[in-house]
Amino acid sequence: MASTSRRALHLLSLLGSRRLWPMRELATRLGVSERTVRRDIETLRRLDYPVTTVHGPDGGYRLGAGHTLPPLRFDDEQALAVAVALQTAPSTVFGLADDAARALAALERVMPAPLRASMESLRLTRLRNYWEFPAPPIDAAALTAVGAAVRHRHVLVTEALRADGSRPEPGDDDFRPARRVEPHHLVVWAGRWYVVAYDLADRAWRVRRVDRLHPRPTTHPFTARELPGGDLARFVMSSHDRGDTVAAWPCTGSARLGLPAGVVARWAPGGSVVEHLDDEHCRLTLGAWSWAGIAGILATFDAELTEVRPRELVQAGRRLATRFS
Incomplete structure (x- = not known):
């Protein structure tokens, strides 16, 4: 037996x-x-x-898929992979930390001793790295609504949210009417969740931060469209108007760069904002833990810099130039 x-x-x-x-x-x-x-x-x-x-x-x-989730069996490699994922995934989605901790504890209880020892060696301690450019966790309900609309090819009604998650009221300066979009792809990049969608009013492709949207599902189906260029990763990274906002940092500055917005958007760190000015210039606004840190990031673009603000950023750039000379 x-x-x-x-x-x-x-x-x-x-x-x-x-x-x-x-x-x-x-x-x-x-x-x-x-x-x-x-x-x-x-x-x-x-x-x-x-x-x-x-x-x-x-x-x-x-x-196949059943009506209930039956007990699962993992081999050693799968169990370790799940344990690592449970420790690293919850930081980007609201409300998953407790569930992930319970799942990890349940996994530990049934592990044989040698495998548990291996997992202990992979126990993660969360440390803040100032160059991670973190994003706030996203609401699980919004993420589920967008993901279901992408999977079922259903039109989505979206309302823009403020950076703090509040909804502007009609009459507010930042109020924008709801948009009807065809959501095609859900993407994670630089710790942020984006939906790649076709805007039915503008008849144009858009990339939007999911945590900046209040999605309302519909049951109206749509037919899949061909993404311009066919390269999803490049399209997301080179879209300057993704709805990003500047991450909270001790120092925040900006500069006009002699590069197209699409180029800067692709290489700018997460948590920065790229503004299109003309075909050859854009404005990059970003933060860091020091003014020298911002100056160093701007220098990586190796492009002409003008309209550098504020004064502290200009002074940091001069100090760096003196050191390098």
Whole structure:
């Protein structure tokens, strides 16, 4: 019986590792006959694991989706990967920290001693690195609404939010009417979540910070469109009007750069704002823990700098120039 149980768990692990397994491959991996594999599959089904049969020459078995989440089996490498992910993921989404901590504790309780020792060696201590340019955590409900609209290809109604998450009222200077968009992609870049969408009013592609939107789902379907250029990463990184706001830092400054906004937007750190001025110039506003830090980032663009503000940033640039000379 113990041998049968171990083999069934091994079979469950195999089924969970990829979408489709031919019977012959399963029998080879388990070292048993195909008849024994069929019995083990029936054992898993009696335990409410949704193992489905795919008929035809390219058929086999796969683990489908059930009505409830059944117990899962991870191999050692998968368990360690989940443990690391649970320690690193919650910082970008509101409300996940406690759930992630409970999931990590549950995983630890069932780990064998050698694997637990390996996980302890990967225990993470969160330290603040001043060059991370952190973003505030995003609301899980908003993220879920946008993600569902992307997955189901449903039009989304979005309202712009302030940097503090509040909603402007009609009559406020920063109030913007709601927009109807076709959300195509959900992207994480520089610790921030963005939705790449086609604006139906402007008939143009837009990139927007999800934490700057109040999304309202609809059931109106849309047909997928071809993204300009076909390169999603490049499109997001080179879009200067992503709805970014300057991250909170001890020092904040700006300068006019002799480069196009799209170029600067691609290489500017997260938490900075790029303003299009003309085809060859833009304004970059960013923060850092010191004025010299801002000056150093501006220098990395190796472009003409004018209209540098404030005075403290200008003075920091002069001090750096003197040191380098």
